[in-house]
Amino acid sequence: MDTLLAVRARGITKRFGDVVALDGVDLAVTQGRIHGLVGPNGAGKTTLLGLLLGLAVADGGSLEILRTPIGRALAAPDGVAGFVDGPGLYPSLTARQNLAALAALRGRAAGVEEALDQVGLTDVADDRAGGFSLGMRQRLGLAAALLTRPRLLVLDEPSNGLDPAGKRHVHGVLRQLAADGTAVVLSSHRMDDLEALCSEVTVLATGRVVFSGPLDELAAENGALDYRLLTSDPAAARRVAAGTAGVRVADDSGERLVVRAPVPALDALMVRLVQAGVAVRELAPVVSPLEAAFLALTDQQHAEAR
Incomplete structure (x- = not known):
């Protein structure tokens, strides 16, 4: 090598x-x-x-x-x-x-x-x-x-x-x-x-x-992330999200929801939304997985140094 x-x-x-x-x-x-x-x-x-x-x-x-x-x-x-x-x-x-x-x-x-x-x-x-x-x-x-x-x-x-x-x-x-x-x-x-x-x-x-190490391993260092979720029916999406294990509604103001979830729980939420007839128009991390992992690692190091 x-x-x-x-x-x-x-x-x-x-x-x-x-x-x-x-x-x-x-x-x-x-x-x-x-x-x-x-x-x-x-x-x-x-x-x-x-x-x-x-x-x-x-x-x-x-x-x-x-x-x-x-x-x-x-x-x-x-x-x-x-x-x-x-x-x-x-x-x-x-x-x-x-x-x-x-x-x-x-x-x-x-x-x-x-x-x-x-x-x-x-x-x-x-x-x-x-x-x-x-x-x-x-x-x-x-x-x-x-x-x-x-x-x-x-x-x-x-x-x-x-x-x-x-x-x-x-x-x-x-x-x-x-x-x-x-x-x-x-x-x-x-x-x-x-x-x-x-x-x-x-x-x-x-x-x-x-x-x-590999970039995907760094992104995987972080667990739950916040995601912006735009759907055809915000009220129904809010109910489905609240009833999905591992998903927490972080912000339900306006048409876009912000949900916090690890990837497996987010996948389950997408499946449940489709089953409920709710169209998903946008799903994007509020902060990229890479940036979230970077912030977590560097903040932890600074805390240990202090």
């Missing part, structure tokens, strides 16, 4: 003076997968991303990237690319000139046009980066990372500032990279991005890992 890992971290610790940023962190990132890294502010996400990009070194533990042991030098193996806290760009240069300058620094003469096309910036390639929106700068930063044809791509909030079309385009790029064998580590506060892209996720809180 280790031969399929792009990242293997064991017991990583990192301090900044008296502040413990990472406390015994384990991380395994599989080649060809998109791995989400999430946590509240101050959880240690940026510090961990910096270690993967060779911008900092760990104080303790062991780290292998692309099967190369990482020592005490500020460097990352060939094949690693990405950005933390937004991409660094030359604002006075155009998008094409920015990429050409980076390509020259890396001894590459080709790949600029392909990278621009991949991220959908060909039409603005000759516009200065200083006039770009946040989303366009994020896409140009992704293009800069793609110049190296990375085997490990590390991205910090890559969807920041993207409009729906831009986000869809970037998601498609990341999915294709993973399909071609690239490992992607994606840090984001947006649960919809994680649900759309990631097959695995690591949750950090106060510098420690509180969960790491």
Whole structure:
């Protein structure tokens, strides 16, 4: 299994003076997968991303990237690319000139046009980066990372500032990279991005890992959730819900009910509504299962720390 890992971290610790940023962190990132890294502010996400990009070194533990042991030098193996806290760009240069300058620094003469096309910036390639929106700068930063044809791509909030079309385009790029064998580590506060892209996720809180594994297992960590329920007959739906084991009506004001239930009880409610002749027009979680599990895990960790 280790031969399929792009990242293997064991017991990583990192301090900044008296502040413990990472406390015994384990991380395994599989080649060809998109791995989400999430946590509240101050959880240690940026510090961990910096270690993967060779911008900092760990104080303790062991780290292998692309099967190369990482020592005490500020460097990352060939094949690693990405950005933390937004991409660094030359604002006075155009998008094409920015990429050409980076390509020259890396001894590459080709790949600029392909990278621009991949991220959908060909039409603005000759516009200065200083006039770009946040989303366009994020896409140009992704293009800069793609110049190296990375085997490990590390991205910090890559969807920041993207409009729906831009986000869809970037998601498609990341999915294709993973399909071609690239490992992607994606840090984001947006649960919809994680649900759309990631097959695995690591949750950090106060510098420690509180969960790491498949995304569906994280969602399953949470039990009962609140769901918005819109039906053809709210009064009848309220009666059926009140009489279904495991279901509690959390809010019955207006046409939409809010019911709290685990998935098996919710399934039973749907069956009973159909049997009662009540049409279900909308059923959606008030908070996504992933977000609910994330909040429960991080709140629990903060309570234990206190």
